[in-house]
Amino acid sequence: MGSTRRVLLVGIEPDDRAAITERLSQLETTVSVLSAADAEAALSSLEAPPEPIDCLVSAHRLAGMDGIAFSRERTRRLASPTVPFVLFVTDGSEALAASALEAGVSGYVRREGPHATDRLVERIRPEIEPQRPEKTAPGAVFDNCRRELRWERERIEDVRHALSHDLRSPLNVATGYLQYVSGDFDTSGGPDEEAVGKVSSALGRIDSFLDDVNALIQQGHPVDSADTVELAAVARSGWTDIDTGSAHLRVLDDTRPALGSAVADRERLLGLFRELYRNAIEHGDSGVTVEVGGLPDGFYVEDDGPGIEKNKLEDVFRIGVSDHRDRTGFGLARVRHVAAAHYWDVSIGESPLEGTRIEITGTESVE
Structure with a gap:
């Protein structure tokens, strides 16, 4: 039977948590299931755990920071961030899977279909069973993730073909x-x-x-061809491509931190700016001001409009979320996908202008 193994579930919904716990209890290995509400709570418990944690399972959508940012923060803050980390995602994509792998996530499981819990437990199982000879193979984890990415790509292409043709x-x-x-x-x-x-x-x-x-x-799709682009120039160009009405653009390219440059697919970056501008204009008052400025590791786009209600902050990047009946709700979802394709992070920050502030980080801008 062996000693008790401990699995920490982070941000997992109660129903899923119960199903995972029940499924783990059926293994020959004795498993103790712990839980944490969010990434900060999990990091605190991992910094000085009363008993060692054998596997970490995290939802992607978490309060404060998402699962990928959580994985990066774990690497930065913990002295020995070696606990296997499995990401359990609701809205997955090829770009998200690639970002997770780059952030140090060792497993990626989609929460869809009737057997999602079984797939998750099968992914956890090699990490908690006493005999794990295959775990020592240097390329085993990478090969598994590569197979998952290939399957994800094929599945997405099937969906795209069905939508485009069928x-x-x-x-x-x-x-x-x-x-x-x-x-x-x-x-x-x-x-x-x-x-x-x-x-x-x-x-x-x-x-x-x-x-x-x-x-x-x-x-x-992950960006495979990119150039060094001036963020201020792309930001201004994106503004001229759309109907801005009486709105105003302010690009802060002479302040600190400066906007600088970034390595990006210029066309996709232009599309990202356009979507952020449209979102600000469509949800703002007449004459809304949109500001673009630099961050230490990226840039932001904010406005002085009415902002986003707190109870909707977690949903604004999801497909289909829109306050306008003639809009399909793809704008900010597209922003998230373009950012993920560059392995950047996107989040909503606090705006000094009291409107909406979208932050894009991880661009490694060069001044």
């Missing part, structure tokens, strides 16, 4: 038939014409949705 065809057929039948109605504005108008609008939104999903997947 769903596009019936959408085009429906649009064509709608145009055909709409010619049978007069322009009196009766209920039939109104219904056709609503159907046409709905099909248009589906069409935009498919375009957005396809773009989101493409932009989330």
Whole structure:
């Protein structure tokens, strides 16, 4: 049987925590399951644990810092950050998996489907069972992660193909038939014409949705070709590409820390700025001011608009979250994916302008 093994669950939802605990109790090895609400609580317990922790399982979405930032902070703060770290993600992607691997995460498991808990426990199992000869092989962990990344890439490509082709065809057929039948109605504005108008609008939104999903997947692929770009110049260029109305842009390129330069895919970085600007303009008052400035390891984009309600802060980067009925809610999700493709971090910070402040860090800017 061996000695008791200890697994620390960080930020795992109660239902998942109960299912994981139940599944671990079925192993031959005796397992004690501990929990921490967030990364800071986990770091505190890891700094001076009463008993050694054999495996760490963390959700990606955590209060304060996400799971990837948690892994980096663990490496920075702990004298011996050698405890195996498994990331249990709800909204995964190829770029997120690559970022996790780069941050020192040893395992990556998606929380989807009926057997997610079983997959997670099977990933934990080699870390807590007494006999683990394969663990000493230097390339074993990397090979496992590489297989997971390859599977993730193939799965995402299947989804992209389905959206780009398999769903596009019936959408085009429906649009064509709608145009055909709409010619049978007069322009009196009766209920039939109104219904056709609503159907046409709905099909248009589906069409935009498919375009957005396809773009989101493409932009989330890890960047494999990048150049050194001037952040101030790209920030100004992105502003000229969109309808800014009476909004104002302020680029702080002569302050400290300076915006400087970053190694990036210029087109994707332009898209990131455009989405941040659109978000500020669409949610701000008329004449909103948008400010771009430097951070010690990145940059920020903030505005003096009404800001984001506290109960919505955790959701703003999720797909489909939007306060506008004519928007599909991909803007800030696209920002997150572009950042992840560069292995950057994106978060919401406190804005001196009392609006919304988005911070992009990990760019290793060069002044």
